Amino acid sequence: MRKMGILSLVFLVLPLTAFTPSGTSSLDTSHVVKIDASTREERTEITSLGVAIEEIHDTYIVGICHSNQLKDLKAKGFVFETTSTPAFLLDFPPGDGAFHNLQELESEMKALVQAHSNLATISSIGKSVEGRDLWMVRISGTQTKEGEKAGILFLGTHHAREHLSTEVPFFLMKHLLEKYGKDEKITRLVNEREIWIIPLVNPDGTDYDITDKPYKWWRKNRQGGGAQSIYGVDLNRNYGYKWGGQGAGSDPSSETYRGTSAFSEPETQAVKAFIDTHPNITTLLSYHTFSELILYPWGYTYDSIEDQQAFKVHETMAQAMGRMTGYKPQQSSDLYITSGDTTDWSFGEHKIISFTFELYPASIWDGGFYPPASVIEGVTKNNIPPALYLIEYADNPYRVITTGQPRDFLTVSDIWPPKPQ
Ligand SMILES: [Zn+2]
Numbered sequence: 114m115r116k117m118g119i120l121s122l123v124f125l126v127l128p129l130t131a132f133t134p135s136g137t138s139s140l141d142t143s144h145v146v147k148i149d150a151s152t153r154e155e156r157t158e159i160t161s162l163g164v165a166i167e168e169i170h171d172t173y174i175v176g177i178c179h180s181n182q183l184k185d186l187k188a189k190g191f192v193f194e195t196t197s198t199p200a201f202l203l204d205f206p207p208g209d210g211a212f213h214n215l216q217e218l219e220s221e222m223k224a225l226v227q228a229h230s231n232l233a234t235i236s237s238i239g240k241s242v243e244g245r246d247l248w249m250v251r252i253s254g255t256q257t258k259e260g261e262k263a264g265i266l267f268l269g270t271h272h273a274r275e276h277l278s279t280e281v282p283f284f285l286m287k288h289l290l291e292k293y294g295k296d297e298k299i300t301r302l303v304n305e306r307e308i309w310i311i312p313l314v315n316p317d318g319t320d321y322d323i324t325d326k327p328y329k330w331w332r333k334n335r336q337g338g339g340a341q342s343i344y345g346v347d348l349n350r351n352y353g354y355k356w357g358g359q360g361a362g363s364d365p366s367s368e369t370y371r372g373t374s375a376f377s378e379p380e381t382q383a384v385k386a387f388i389d390t391h392p393n394i395t396t397l398l399s400y401h402t403f404s405e406l407i408l409y410p411w412g413y414t415y416d417s418i419e420d421q422q423a424f425k426v427h428e429t430m431a432q433a434m435g436r437m438t439g440y441k442p443q444q445s446s447d448l449y450i451t452s453g454d455t456t457d458w459s460f461g462e463h464k465i466i467s468f469t470f471e472l473y474p475a476s477i478w479d480g481g482f483y484p485p486a487s488v489i490e491g492v493t494k495n496n497i498p499p500a501l502y503l504i505e506y507a508d509n510p511y512r513v514i515t516t517g518q519p520r521d522f523l524t525v526s527d528i529w530p531p532k533p534q
Pocket of ligand 1: 272
């Protein structure tokens with residue numbers, strides 16, 4: 114509850130009006146809303162109404178929604194208040210140029226692959242609603258065919274405004290390629306695994322979010338047709354395992370709108386098709402921001418994974434990665450129920466050991482979706498050890514429970530700063 118004092122003060126002194134970024138679609142403005150809620154059941158009801166919960170405290174949550182959801186909250190008897198957003202939260206701070214926009218990301222990935230063509234290839238796994246490529250980089254140290262080695266998939270930015278969740282997988286890609294041949298452990302891991310990185314699952318939403326200022330706090334994709342009718346689908350509620358349950362919005366205006374059917378969106382269809390055709394993927398990590406959490410299935414039910422061994426692998430790995438990053442490990446539904454998310458599907462359908470990271474910061478008041486560019490370096494480096502840990506165990510993640518102790522336990526100080534070669 115370390116933020117309680119600051120947060121209470123902010124809500125007390127600011128006028129209770131929603132902020133109104135210009136350039137939003139026909140969905141009216143976004144509201145930052147503080148809602149009294151102290152149980153996971155209450156939080157599940159809130160998220161089912163279509164509020165994107167971004168921060169959880171003992172007695173309340175902080176979320177983002179549109180006016181329709183405020184009406185629904187009122188009708189359901191929730192006690193809440195909306196607030197103006199401090200100016201620093203309306204925009205990337207000065208120096209935001211260090212974040213990658215679509216063009217920069219694409220050209221830097223292509224340059225990186227070209228510079229390391231013995232290790233990496235780039236391809237598009239499909240197109241977005243607006244026809245943009247969904248770029249993926251494959252990294253593997255020896256010239257083998259796809260599917261011959263144990264595989265691991267890293268995914269970034271299902272939610273448009275979560276910009277650090279692009280930077281982290283992009284930095285991972287860069288780190289693996291640039292350290293190959295210089296760092297013994299990375300050389301070994303890259304040689305022994307097939308590593309896929311898709312740093313930006315939602316290019317349309319991201320482009321929309323950062324085109325023109327102030328930025329728009331856009332979460333979903335850009336589904337919906339003409340410019341005036343775009344509603345967007347929450348790509349992390351559109352996957353097909355237990356799709357349509359609690360914890361996703363059925364109203365297109367909601368922040369957590371699940372879409373018209375499971376896998377209704379080209380972006381989730383592309384990820385599905387890729388995973389369906391690569392049975393050597395044993396492990397998956399999907400990056401989001403923020404809250405500093407490490408989450409594992411299930412999201413759709415409060416019950417734990419039924420297979421005790423699989424549950425134990427998730428729990429053990431999440432705890433180990435929590436020690437590396439300082440993030441809090443827990444089952445996703447301990448926060449609230451979500452249905453249709455990536456990791457429920459990848460585990461539920463394919464038994465892939467699957468995690469969601471909610472990256473920096475811990476609180477919306479520490480920068481939320483638009484933290485200063487000065488944090489990129491620290492956050493990306495902090496997330497290298499858990500990524501290497503997952504790559505290490507991707508040959509058989511169940512080793513973490515059979516050997517008792519994680520092998521080659523990594524910490525930031527093990528790998529950073531790099532030792533002179
Ligand atoms: Zn997210």
